[in-house]
Amino acid sequence: MEATPWTASAGAEPIIELKGLKKRYGEQMAVNGLDLHIAKGEIFGLLGPNGAGKTTTILMMLGLTEPTGGSVRVCGLDPARNPLTVKRRVGYMPDDVGFYEDRTALDNLMFTARLNRIPSAQARQLADRLLERVGLAEARDKKVGAFSRGMRQRLGIADVLIKQPDIVILDEPTLGIDPEGVRELLRLIRELSRQDGLTVLLSSHHLHQVQQICDRVGLFVRGELIAQGDVPSLARQLDQDGTVTVELAVGGWNDRLAETLASLPGVKEVRAENASEIDSETGAADAAQIAAPTTEDAVDTTLVALVCDRDVASEASAAIVQGGGRLLAMKRKQYGLDDIYHRYFEGGTRA
Numbered sequence: 001m002e003a004t005p006w007t008a009s010a011g012a013e014p015i016i017e018l019k020g021l022k023k024r025y026g027e028q029m030a031v032n033g034l035d036l037h038i039a040k041g042e043i044f045g046l047l048g049p050n051g052a053g054k055t056t057t058i059l060m061m062l063g064l065t066e067p068t069g070g071s072v073r074v075c076g077l078d079p080a081r082n083p084l085t086v087k088r089r090v091g092y093m094p095d096d097v098g099f100y101e102d103r104t105a106l107d108n109l110m111f112t113a114r115l116n117r118i119p120s121a122q123a124r125q126l127a128d129r130l131l132e133r134v135g136l137a138e139a140r141d142k143k144v145g146a147f148s149r150g151m152r153q154r155l156g157i158a159d160v161l162i163k164q165p166d167i168v169i170l171d172e173p174t175l176g177i178d179p180e181g182v183r184e185l186l187r188l189i190r191e192l193s194r195q196d197g198l199t200v201l202l203s204s205h206h207l208h209q210v211q212q213i214c215d216r217v218g219l220f221v222r223g224e225l226i227a228q229g230d231v232p233s234l235a236r237q238l239d240q241d242g243t244v245t246v247e248l249a250v251g252g253w254n255d256r257l258a259e260t261l262a263s264l265p266g267v268k269e270v271r272a273e274n275a276s277e278i279d280s281e282t283g284a285a286d287a288a289q290i291a292a293p294t295t296e297d298a299v300d301t302t303l304v305a306l307v308c309d310r311d312v313a314s315e316a317s318a319a320i321v322q323g324g325g326r327l328l329a330m331k332r333k334q335y336g337l338d339d340i341y342h343r344y345f346e347g348g349t350r351a
C-alpha cells in the first residue's frame with residue numbers, strides 16, 4: 001500500500017511538517033525518509049511495533065535529538081535551532097509521568113508553571129481551571145503519591161497543558177487505566193482538540209482506542225511510514241485487494257458446519273471463536289454482545305469469520321441452516337485498525 005497523500009484539512013498550514021526526515025544510529029536507520037504533515041487541531045495516531053521509530057521521530061520534533069537528514073518544522077520552527085521556543089509550544093507526556101510524590105496535585109502543577117516562568121497569580125488560576133477540567137478539583141490538595149494510575153494520567157495532562165501549548169504529544173496515555181477511566185481520558189483528549197484547537201499526537205498500541213479518537217493515523221514500520229490516512233480510507237484499501245470477510249454469529253456450531261463452510265467455493269479461511277471468549281478490547285466484542293447479550297447465550301454462540309474472495313453470505317447462511325445450525329446474525333465485515341495493523345505489521349510486509 002502506498003502512503004496516502006495528506007488530505008486532512010488540505011490547504012491549511014501544517015503545524016507539524018516533516019520532509020525526508022532521517023535519523024541514523026551507527027549502522028541503523030531508526031527513521032528513514034519520513035514525510036508527514038499534521039494540521040492544527042488534528043488528533044494523529046502514531047502506530048507501529050516496538051523499535052519502529054516513533055520515539056525517535058518524537059524526539060526530533062521536540063529538538064531533543066538532531067536529524068541526520070531532511071527537515072522538521074514544528075509551529076513553523078526548526079526544533080534543533082529553536083529548542084526552547086519549541087519546548088514552550090509542545091507539551092510531551094511520557095508513558096510514565098514523574099511527579100513529586102509527597103507534594104499535592106496543585107503543588108506539582110505550580111512547580112511546572114514556575115519552570116515555565118508563568119507568573120504565580122496566573123499559574124494559580126490556570127492550575128485550578130485545569131484541575132477542574134481533568135476532573136481532579138476535589139483531589140487538588142491530596143498528595144500525588146496516593147493517586148491512582150488514572151488520576152496520575154489526568155494530572156499529567158493538566159501538567160502538559162499548564163504552559164498552554166499548541167501541540168501535545170501523549171505516549172500511551174491510557175496504559176494501566178480501568179475502562180471507565182479510559183473513556184473519560186479519551187473524551188477529554190477529543191474535547192481538547194475540538195473545543196480548544198489543540199493538536200494531539202498519540203502514540204499507542206491500543207488500536208481500538210486510537211481508532212475511536214484519531215482523525216488520522218500513521219503506520220510506522222522499520223523507520224518508514226508505510227501508510228497514513230483516516231481509518232475508513234485505509235480500510236477501503238484493504239477491501240480493494242478483493243478479500244471480503246463475512247461475519248456470522250451461529251448457535252449450535254460444530255466441526256461439520258466448519259467443514260461445510262470451508263468447502264464453499266470462494267471461501268479461503270474459516271475462523272471460529274466462542275462469543276464468551278471475545279476480548280472486550282476489540283471491535284468483535286460489540287458483535288458478540290449484540291448476538292449473545294447474556295452469558296448463557298454467549299456460551300452457545302460462536303462468532304465465525306469467513307475470509308473469501310467474494311461475498312458468500314447467501315450460500316453460507318443456507319449451508320448453516322441446512323446443517324442444523326442457528327444463524328443469529330450476519331454482516332460483511334467493516335475493516336478496522338486491528339485488521340490494518342495485522343496485515344501490515346504482523347505480516348511484516350509493505351504491500
Ligand SMILES: Nc1ncnc2c1ncn2[C@@H]1O[C@H](COP(=O)(O)OP(=O)(O)OP(=O)(O)O)[C@@H](O)[C@H]1O
Pocket residue numbers: 025028029030048049050051052053054055056057220
Ligand atoms: N539512542 C539510541 N542509540 C542507538 N539506537 C537507538 C537509540 N534510540 C533508538 N535506537 C534504535 O532505533 C530504532 C527505533 O527506536 P524507537 O525507540 O524510535 O522506536 P519506537 O517505535 O519508539 O519503539 P517503542 O514502541 O518500543 O517505543 C530501534 O531499533 C532502536 O533500537
